[in-house]
Amino acid sequence: xxxxxxxxxxxxxxxxxxxxxxxxxxxxxxxxxxxxxxxxxxxxxxxxxxxxxxxxxxxxxxxxxxxxxxxxxxxxxxxxxxxxxxxxxxxxxxxxxxxxxxxxxxxxxxxxxxxxxxxxxxxxxxxxxxxxxxxxxxxxxxxxxxxxxxxxxxxxxxxxxxxxxxxxxxxxxxxxxxxxxxxxxxxxxxxxxxxxxxxxxxxxxxxxxxxxxxxxxxxxxxxxxxxxxxxxxxxxxxxxxxxxxxxxxxxxxxxxxxxxxxxxxxxxxxxxxxxxxxxxxxxxxxxxxxxxxxxxxxxxxxxxxxxxxxxxxxxxxxxxxxxxxxxxxxxxxxxxxxxxxxxxxxxxxxxxxxxxxxxxxxxxxxxxxxxxxxxxxxx
Numbered sequence: 001x002x003x004x005x006x007x008x009x010x011x012x013x014x015x016x017x018x019x020x021x022x023x024x025x026x027x028x029x030x031x032x033x034x035x036x037x038x039x040x041x042x043x044x045x046x047x048x049x050x051x052x053x054x055x056x057x058x059x060x061x062x063x064x065x066x067x068x069x070x071x072x073x074x075x076x077x078x079x080x081x082x083x084x085x086x087x088x089x090x091x092x093x094x095x096x097x098x099x100x101x102x103x104x105x106x107x108x109x110x111x112x113x114x115x116x117x118x119x120x121x122x123x124x125x126x127x128x129x130x131x132x133x134x135x136x137x138x139x140x141x142x143x144x145x146x147x148x149x150x151x152x153x154x155x156x157x158x159x160x161x162x163x164x165x166x167x168x169x170x171x172x173x174x175x176x177x178x179x180x181x182x183x184x185x186x187x188x189x190x191x192x193x194x195x196x197x198x199x200x201x202x203x204x205x206x207x208x209x210x211x212x213x214x215x216x217x218x219x220x221x222x223x224x225x226x227x228x229x230x231x232x233x234x235x236x237x238x239x240x241x242x243x244x245x246x247x248x249x250x251x252x253x254x255x256x257x258x259x260x261x262x263x264x265x266x267x268x269x270x271x272x273x274x275x276x277x278x279x280x281x282x283x284x285x286x287x288x289x290x291x292x293x294x295x296x297x298x299x300x301x302x303x304x305x306x307x308x309x310x311x312x313x314x315x316x317x318x319x320x321x322x323x324x325x326x327x328x329x330x331x332x333x334x335x336x337x338x339x340x341x342x343x344x345x346x347x348x349x350x351x352x353x354x355x356x357x358x359x360x361x362x363x364x365x366x367x368x369x370x371x372x373x374x375x376x377x378x379x
Contacts (some may be wrong), residue, residue, distance in 0.1 A: 001308075011268040040369040040370075041355050041368040042370075043320050045353050046301050046302070046350065047350055048350050050298055051296070052297075053294070054293065054338070055293045056291065056292050057218065059220065059242070061213050061287040063180050063213055063284050063285040064214065065208065066206060066207075066209075066285055067206065069177060069206065071095075071204060072174040073196070074197040075097030077095060081093045082205075084186065084187055084205075089182050090179055092178060092179045096177070097175040099172055099175035102172035102174075106165070109168040109169075115161070116162075117161075120151070120157070123151035123154040127144070129165065153292065183210065184207070185204070186206035210281060212278055213256065213276050213283045214275055215289060218267070218271050218272070220268065221270065239253045240292060242254060242257070242274065242289045243290040244283075246291060250276065252277050252278075255274065258271075258272055258273075274291050276331065296306065301348055301349075302342060303342055305339075306356065307355060307359060315342070317354045317355070318362045320352075320368070320370050321355075324370055326369055331346065332346050353372055
């Protein structure tokens with residue numbers, strides 16, 4: 001029994017040493033903290049400065065003259081003298097309808113007119129014959145008056161026949177359809193042999209004069225009121241630019257005019273139009289673009305677009321706070337300055353330091369090693 005007790009002492013001692021080492025190891029792991037590391041982040045100290053602010057509005061392009069070309073008489077389409085996309089000049093022939101019926105009407109009207117002229121001549125001869133005989137008491141005064149009435153009726157018939165002839169000639173002329181203005185031919189849905197009428201809903205084609213174009217766009221009532229106020233202080237707002245469908249900026253400025261005198265009750269918006277010269281015919285009727293209104297703001301605060309985080313249509317920036325930590329702050333954006341800056345309406349003050357980089361890795365309260373610089377000039 002004694003031998004057994006002494007034999008177990010080395011085992012107990014070894015176990016105690018192991019547990020002591022293990023306990024020390026565990027207590028060391030729990031108490032030891034990994035040193036915190038902070039990333040180097042660049043900050044910009046924002047300051048008020050003269051800043052151009054842009055607002056963009058979708059616009060629809062139309063030619064200064066857009067004409068629906070329709071038939072003014074009924075007939076079968078006989079000739080098409082132009083192709084879709086052609087540029088035509090005022091008075092140029094576009095279409096011809098079969099004119100046999102209208103030519104016959106002209107001939108018939110011409111014959112009726114000639115007959116009326118002959119009847120008038122006979123009535124005049126009768127008056128001239130009777131007048132001296134009345135003076136010689138051979139014919140009565142009543143017979144002269146009757147002859148003069150017949151002459152008056154004959155003159156009226158001549159006038160009526162002349163009007164009918166003119167009407168038939170006009171209808172016959174309508175069989176040749178010419179361009180009312182200079183411009184580009186649109187789509188031509190009909191083909192030779194189709195019956196066309198003045199009541200057709202679809203025109204024979206459309207003709208657009210695009211020497212200058214109108215770009216129609218709308219402002220909300222609030223934006224329109226602000227525009228009127230700003231335009232008084234900044235005459236440059238009367239000039240606008242156009243971003244074309246491919247994203248490039250049209251190389252000629254435009255001027256603004258009202259397209260309506262009233263605010264649309266249904267949409268609550270005011271329609272305006274920008275007028276652009278178009279000598280190179282780049283802008284075409286039916287196209288689209290974005291009108292850019294630019295206003296110069298004094299003492300405006302702006303931050304680079306890369307500093308702004310967009311979360312569910314809300315904007316946030318990271319501002320340097322006490323202890324070299326960042327604070328996530330919501331901001332309200334009033335517009336853009338070029339393609340680089342957001343103009344801040346609220347949420348920031350002059351002197352605030354806004355993170356320029358690593359914003360996707362930052363969170364509210366993240367420690368940083370700041371490198372601050374100040375930028376006051378914006379283009």
